Amino acid sequence: RQGVIRLREFNMAEVEIFFDPEENSTHPKFKEVENEKIRILPAENQEERKKGEEVEVTLREASERYFLNEFFSYYIWLTKRFLLEIGIPEKALRFRQQLDEERAHYSADTWDAEVKTERFGWVEVAGHAYRTDYDLKRHMEFSGEDLSVFVAFESPREVEKLKVYPRMERLRKKMKGQALGKLIEITKKENEKILRELNEKGELEFDGVRLTREDFEVKKEKERVTGKKVIPHVIEPSYGIDRPIYCILELNYLEEGERIYLRLPPKIAPIKCGVFPLVSKDGLPEVAKEVDSLLRKRGIYTYYDESGSIGRRYARMDEVGTPYCVTVDYQTLEDGTATLRYRDTKEQIRLRIEEIPSFILREMGVLC
Known part of the structure; x- marks a missing residue:
């Protein structure tokens, strides 16, 4: 029943971040984010009497009361920012502290990023282990090499x-x-x-x-x-790949009456823009293909479609999460403009064809 999220083989992304615990227990960029809010479930609130009461605090408060240091806090925040950017709603995200019996022997403290899903409840999608100097000391012990800095x-x-x-x-x-x-x-x-x-x-x-x-x-x-010689401490954020993708798909699959659409952030949508001629005649397909080529030359992955009604073509793009659609119509032949449609709001605006690639890249946050 949990086959979608419990796999024998799964993909992971991990990073080992080394730092001097004596001098650099704070991150140079921590002050930029210290007032950002974060929702956490500390170990003390997982007791029966507290019934899993979550707490919303600033990163500064979390560093002083719950996390081991500001350096650790900064990478918790980076994970939050990353998950929000790839489409996890903030209301469905929390960070839970592992209990003593859950935590690995090498970790002084571990916090998991969890996402609330409709089907499986809270699902762990990332972990943050403060491994201290355990790894390097063990390597030094068995290799005889000096791994201090x-x-x-x-x-x-x-x-x-x-x-x-x-x-x-x-x-x-x-x-x-x-x-x-x-x-x-x-x-x-x-x-x-x-x-x-x-x-x-x-x-x-x-x-x-x-x-x-x-x-x-x-x-x-x-x-x-x-x-001085220092044996660095290690913070290890590790991210699942499969579980976040499942959570993104579940939480961004929306039905509004008969309309179905996948609200993927533009940065991760497989197809960035659908390109259509309003009708398959009168020279509109030729112009639409020119627009399609123009977008692809700027690195925008497109899907060209001239089959079926324009409404059905919009629906097909909505269902696979395509954030923008460009339609070439008869006005295009007159003034060189085309219609750009937003997936989420269905709002439409007209732009000059040569402006469309840069406009989409700015909307995606690729161009400033």
Whole structure:
């Protein structure tokens, strides 16, 4: 019964966004959107007594009360903007916080974008996981590679750092001279890595010899540094492809009396413009084909149709979501203008033929 949205194979689009959690917990563009409203369902409101009470807050309020930081909030907002642009109505969209038992072990917090459908109720269409530094630390642990990033300071700073030094008197009993020399060099180059491994495991293996914390001396030293090494945190927005398409089709399929139309946003409509001659004679088809060619040369995908009544041709375009139709009529032969019809309102305006491509591109938001 849920075969349309529960598939064995499905398409996904994911992005991994890395940032410095110490310095950049806010996004440089957050202030531009901090007053935008968003509808959320936090975990605390999913308890039985609250009965799934949703909250509408600004992004600023959400960042302070619900989301882990402003950086995370910004990408939640980007998802909202994207879903609205592809045809999800705002009243049918919310962001739900996953409960502890739902959330993946690597995520500090996860929020799902959900869309309310008539057939299936609330459907998850995107997820936003705050994966912290889990992925990079695991890669570092098993690959032995340093995946930290050097972040330069604006000016040098004096900092206290922990330094690890081999205890020579102990290690001479465990290691031969050549291996000991290698250890001294590696300790200088990979001081932080060795210290981290000793702190986490209490020991490390080098050249087949097990070394413990007692084999090293840790000292606090002041050092002038120009930057720092950071293991970035990761935010992972992941978007389903199939489910949003289903939601768009369901929520934008409209019936008004005998009229059926698909209210697709122009940007995602497969056919942008239908092109018709009013009748299939008197030179109108030839002019209509010229208009069709003019639109295609500007990258506007068209559908040329001269079969049946003009009303039926409009209806066919409405049913597949075509936002605009251009009709060439007898007035076109007189003054070089044609009729442009809007799908949603059925409003018609007249434009000069050479103006039509730029007009449609502006309506679609492609030209300013």
